[in-house]
Amino acid sequence: MAPLVADGAGVADVLVARATPPGSGALAIVRLSGPPGTTLGIARALAPRLPARPEARRAYLSPFRDEEGALLDEGLALYFAAPRSATGEEVVELQAHGAPAIAEGLVAAAVALGARRARPGEFTRRALANGRIDLARAEGIGRLAGAASRGEARRALGLVRGELSLRVEALREELLTVLADLEAGLDFAEDVEEDGEAAALARARRLHEELAKLGRVVGVGRAEAGLPTVVLVGAPNAGKSTLFNALVGEDRALVTETPGTTRDAVSEVVEIGGERVRLVDTAGLREAEELVERLGVETARRAAGGADLLLLACAPDAPGHEAEGLPEGVPVLRVATKADLGGAGAEGALAVSARTGRGLDELRREIAGRLGAEPEPGAWGALPRQGEAVRRAAEALQALSAGLPGELAAARVRAALHALGEITGETATEELLERIFERFCVGK
């Protein structure tokens, strides 16, 4: 069969790709996106029961065939009309059974019919270009695709829904009005009273506080490299490694009855309370005799210093001055391990038995609680670059004081607006003038 899409300039390609992760699963989704008509044409060659005028967002049961008409599978075909689709183009999704060969067969057949394999991120790029999403949302989709925990997925979804964009947009709006007031005084000095300037500066200072607050939490500490870190510390043989393994869910750390067996900090990423958390096991924080042991202790100290939360393990059969040598300023959660051995357990400690599983769920909840909730909607889902932009905006406004000449204050506000524009992707000149003319009666 001849390709349905002319390979001429000016005609957007029909993109095809498998939309579900590679490998086998119960279902595989193959997505086609492109200009109206041609996209549906290719889709109908693959899924012949899809009607010529399909209803939008309806699933049609159809056999799936390759370009020669050979039967590949049977499944559902969903149709989305432009521009009300994920990419803003005409989109058809084919839901096939999960065998890799079937999805690949469908993609290959679509390519034989004139579609082109989508490069990574290309669907999103089209959605961005068609104005279906803004920059922040596009980046959210990228994160959603790579989300490794439910929390991350939820926050990435926040980005997709535009939580951060909305928040930043609101601040930007206010800042634009501040700038309009400042600029009106500069450009229409003869028509505009000067006392508006002081009020505008006061508003700008309030916005600075808000931006600074937002900047402290947006896109920091929760990015890939900066997962919250929980470090297990405690006297040798306090049961740290057993607890570590119980939380990780497999025998990851070496467990022996000999104190000081764990010489290196062992770390594993686990999901606790829907969040990804880096869990680090350390050697006992006891002054060791042996050199090798001492090295392990040094590692522990370093790891503990960088932690967001310390789990201090204390066991009835391994007494020790637990609190000694702990880094300052890091919150500590006391855990009484080996609760199955009996004993009172330390005051205020959470009793846990890795062997019976007692107390493990409470411990997980407690860890999640201690690590804290998301301080601002959209804050943790943001990319480091977006956090950067917010912090640059806050910094630009920092030097605004009552005595700063108007043109310098305006320059600062402009710099802040410019930084925020990197998140929402907008420029301001015409908007600014609109606002000046709305608010002030200027001109002779």
Next chain:
Amino acid sequence: MRARYEVVVVGGGHAGAEAAAAAARLGRRTLLLTRERAALGRMSCNPAIGGLAKGQVVREIDALGGLMAHAADRTGIQFKVLNASRGPAVQGLRCQSDRIAYAAEVSELLSRQPSLTIAEGTAAGFLVRGGRLAGLRLEDGSELLCSSVVVTSGTFLRGLVHIGERREEAGRWGEAPCSGLSESLRALGLRLGRMKTGTPPRVHRESIDRSKLLRSAGDGRPRRFSLRSRIEPFPLLPQVDCWLSHTNERTHDLIRANLGRSPLYSGRIVGRGPRYCPSIEDKVVRFPDRERHTIFIEPEGHGTDWTYLGGLSMSLPVGLQLEVVRSLPGLERAEILRPAYAVEYDVVFPEQLEDSLETRALPGLFLAGQVNGTSGYEEAAGQGLVAGANAALVAGGRIGPPFTLGRHEAYIGVMIDDLVTLGADEPYRLLTSRAEHRLLLGAESAYARLVPRAIAAGLLPEKEAEPLLEREARQAAAREALGQLRVVPDRETVATLDRLSVTLAEESTGAGLLRRPDAPESLRGWLEERLPGLLGELDEEEWSRLVNDLRYEGFLRRERESLERVRRAEEKRIPAGFRYAGIPGLSAEAAEKLERHRPRTLGQAARIPGVTAAAVTLLLARLAVRGGEAAA
């Protein structure tokens, strides 16, 4: 056959005068064609030059060898720095001009300009040969061969004057419009639009009761526009006061009750007027809560009784105008010498121009001034200079790039880039807020920014440039020396400085002391004693610039850094024939806007309203792909 003229400039207003002078300065045989020789340099509206952002443009014109600053200095009757309480970047020098003297001065400068001829006549159309402009057709049927033409038609293209229900075909009060040219421009494929502007009534000086008015005096020590001509004595003409009055409820009621008789509100005027220069009807309607609006009463010169009522432009019938004027304190017995009127005229949408102000439709044809949708004498003059220079380059068989100014270099550059990139759907006026690098575009730095460009382009003879360059060198040397002048806190120095109320706790430099925001005026004398050769030669303006440069150093540095970042986007050029239609993913709206405006750089594309960041990203990607293909 050799054409007698290489460049023809149509129109002798503020754009035409600069265009003709610039073309002639570049050595091209130039003809200025005007309908009335006596109308050269005529001020159609307010008798003033300069103002915020505009004052900077006047300086820029001076640095580029133009006429306006010199003419304004010689004919100013009140000089005032606006925004004097603010920083140097946003200060703007403005002067009231003697209207008649100003026009005479411009006429005189043009008459003295070598290579320039002035003739009376009316242009009607263009001669085209091989897709290029070949000459001009005049209304009397004669033809004029030339290589390039600059049209500066102001408000004359199909000009229509409105006063109440009365309508008259005129480009200015009592001056016939020019209509053939509109059709000829349209026939070239150019899109034309309609705009509106207005001018207030003029009243007899003797009919004003000044005892009821607020005096508005000029600066005690007036500053000059032109550091190039440095006329002496300055100011040349006797200085006068302006006066302020205010509208009141009675004025507003009168206007509200008669809105139906204003063509602006009866729907008779279709053209769009300027937002920043609204008619009094507009002000009353749009800001109903304002109890009063300021009216500026400005004398039009020494040889005339005409007095200008700034802020009172309107298009009500004459009888009502008199009632409105007489409702103002001090004007109860005012006699109107010429009524206010609105004027509608044709403009060519400026996004059809290159940044040299040459039309894309017909190579060799340039447009400047109000015909491009701008307002203001200074805006017109700045465009005229650039268009005239480029018309001369084309006439000389230009091989290199055109003469253009960047947004970071000059307000003229900001304006032309705005016009050709964004277009104009209302009369465009320069504002300092339109310049993203405002802090770098102060009037003080105009010569530093532009004299080297003017010399390179041949617009400024080296003999004239030399004193300006020396001035810059003096400035730099003084700054350098002050930075190196150590001020050590020994007993004597501490005591001396203490008497000047300067506290010296630790070692500093001359620059360090001056940088302090509370540095007293008296510090100047003390520093001069220590660096007599360098500081003693500085005049008032040079001294204040020195101090400003020191105090704003940090801000200026930051500004220059941000400029570098912006410049990268500006340097990404979009090829001339670039096709936007059919770029996968580019929205139809963005493609249409880009197709219409045809930005030359990615930076310009990003400034077009409706072109989203996403579209710019897509363009960037597309340009990268194309670049790759070209390299392969």
